[in-house]
Amino acid sequence: MPVAFATLAEWLAYIEGQHTRSIDLSLERVSKVYHALAAQTSAVVITVGGTNGKGSTCAMLEAILTAAGYRTGLYTSPHLLHYNERVRLNRSDASDEDLCAGFAAVERARGNVPLTYFEYGTLAAWWLFCQHNLDAIILEVGLGGRLDAVNLFDSDCAIVTGVAMDHMDYLGDTREAIGFEKAGIYRAGKPALCGDPHPPVTLLEHAQKIGARLLVQGRDYGFKGDKQQWNFIGQAQRRNSLAYPALRGANQLMNASTVLMALETLEEHLPVPMQAVRQGLMAVELPGRFQVLPGRPSVVLDVAHNPQAAGVLAENLASMGFYPETWAVCGMLSDKDIAGSLAHLSARVDHWLLCDLPGPRGAKAEYLAQTLLSLAAKGTVECFSSPAQAFGEARKRAGEGDRIVTFGSFLTVADVMNAASAAR
Template sequence: MTRPQTLADWLLHCERLHPRTIDLTLERVQTVAARLNLRFECPVVTVAGTNGKGSTCAMLEAIALQAGYRTGVYTSPHLVHFEERCRLRGEVVKAEALLPHFEAVEIARAGQGLTYFEFTTLAILRLLSQSELDLVVLEVGLGGRLDAVNVIDADCAVITSIDLDHMEYLGPDRESIGREKAGIMRAGRAVVVSDPMPPRSVIEHAQALGADLHLFGRDFRYSGDRQQWNWAGRHRRYNALAYPALRGANQLLNASGVLAAFEALHESLPINAQAVRNGLAMVELPGRFQIVPGQPTLVLDVAHNPHAVATLAENLDQMGFFPRTHAVFGAMADKDVSGILRRMHPLVDAWYFTDLPTARALPGADLLRRWQALPTRSPAPAVASVHPSATEALQAALSAADPADRIVVFGSFFTVGGVLQGGLPRLSARHLG
């Protein structure tokens, strides 16, 4: 076989190595990681949770950068380009920088089958381990206990919200799912739980393991008003903080967990108040209640389960009045699509269901049928249509929307990523007034 030469070649190679996209176990990754001699000389924070992981990683990175630290971040999935999964010192990694690490994993696996996620995770972990960093932030892809990033022992684990998602892999209820996410904890090391009502299984696992448990409401908390907010931890306080640049009602919970993580790491990674203020003010994360300037108002959000969609609906409610709301929506087949549609249908006047470029997606026609099966719809009858791509669905929404309207693109990363990859369309003359 000819050795892959480009990143695209390597990614295609990774897709062919294992018959299943998801095959949860750590055995294969542990074997190859040991051959690669993977180890980190700086603090590592691993972040798990149903929702809020990406925002938490972005805030950890932004604050650490403002404090002058050299950061490395691994997140998944990506929106447009694979390279987005890894950032070094705040910059998206270049494709060429990844190539020797894919080569090293290929040699180290010695014929061992790896899933796409396992192979790419190992390559990025090797790159991060050799990049002379002061802080590494790793986002769990699925669950925690058996996720590939859990091959690394975190100095601090952060567990964000816990809700029902990926139930076929993680279990049928919050207790089961919480137990899987708790697998990123390590004995004697800090674990920050920012979910206000965590499953009992999370607390019991931390206690049985002897982890240093930081619980929201007990060890750290926040308060505030519409202008500013305050945070208090075990030993530190921050007063009169500006709201994080990331929009949304849930971001103070995520920010609170971030500050608790830095407090837990204060001996090895001291952070000053100005770095906190600057980092929260400058943090960016595409696709998380991202509002694109112009008319009509365009909102991008990768909410793809009922818990995240409930937060999206709350955020939309707080935006003010819009004559009509148009929704572009695409989702994976394993999601609670009916639950998502039920939560959003009171807010939406026109639906644009889209096919997505993956076999795991539910076709747009099936989304339409799920919507038609809802017992009730909006007080004023909504309309719906089906489109072959997210870009075409957005173009249809733009054609139908008035300048004062709102368009919400949400669901799978493929939905939001498809819109971004196609380039946000220029608004037509009727939208520009």
């Protein structure tokens, strides 16, 4: 008999132990459970993959479509503080009760098929979305694309935000190999967007081979802007005099223009007026993406955990203005390109407060310190047992005009978020 639990915490503990591996890229097992689940919807489905920028793109799509009056579902991962953040209905996190019902439905459908934590969550989110009369469902790919559980669902529009080096153990150690994996979310005859102005040849070739309607940033659509406003230039639409998105960072116009191009391709099903675009871009929120907390010293939270994202973070820090000293709280996972990521920040930090991360994948602070030494990074270096401990020390010692930047992992940012909240 399928198990049943009364609380979300019990369900999460249970599903974490139902597969011997945390990541098992394959659609065969999860496809069997999906068909047994028999959950269907008439909603427009948008799938979002890519190395970086997925979360921002999903958040903008959700905000604009909600502002246009559509009923939306959004599935993302990982979460920062609470699992409920992964599943949203009409811009609100799903309740414990809804999530428990979703997990129970998946458990009834799976029989003896083993599922990973992510696969359980993906199917539960889909089941929950199908129980509501939604107009649009936005699904963020977890890892790669071709073999990710999210790729079970045929989308009406698929977006690859960009292709960079990350998860090489699973996706390949070249940008061409990774590009092919990410292009796996494209569908024949459907809009296939690429927010990367220089996509790998493998992505272009795959889209052409299957007959997807490929649209590439800078070639088929784009944007222009100045310090006050920006314009979107699409295939059939121009949206002029737009305010910058509420999400910070120079890279957000790349994401925003891809969002508006996606919405243009879906105009027949989800027409979006100009006012909804304006409202959505002003209202969009996404914790942990170049998020600046109120107060002094300035505290910047960014989940950047690969070289490309760290490079963007460095550019964004450079645009913030003058700060006497920059304190960095950094913890990373050992399977990331630690040296490549730290190299982008090595010249912008005066004091490094490095921290251990928990679990078998967590890198030790001492390893990060050795990496900085090999990079000849400037500034002082200290090691701590947790991000919260490192952040507490930074708060004690940073001057009022300084800034503290926390980056390296979702785990790092989450721990500092909790510490900052408790200190208020």
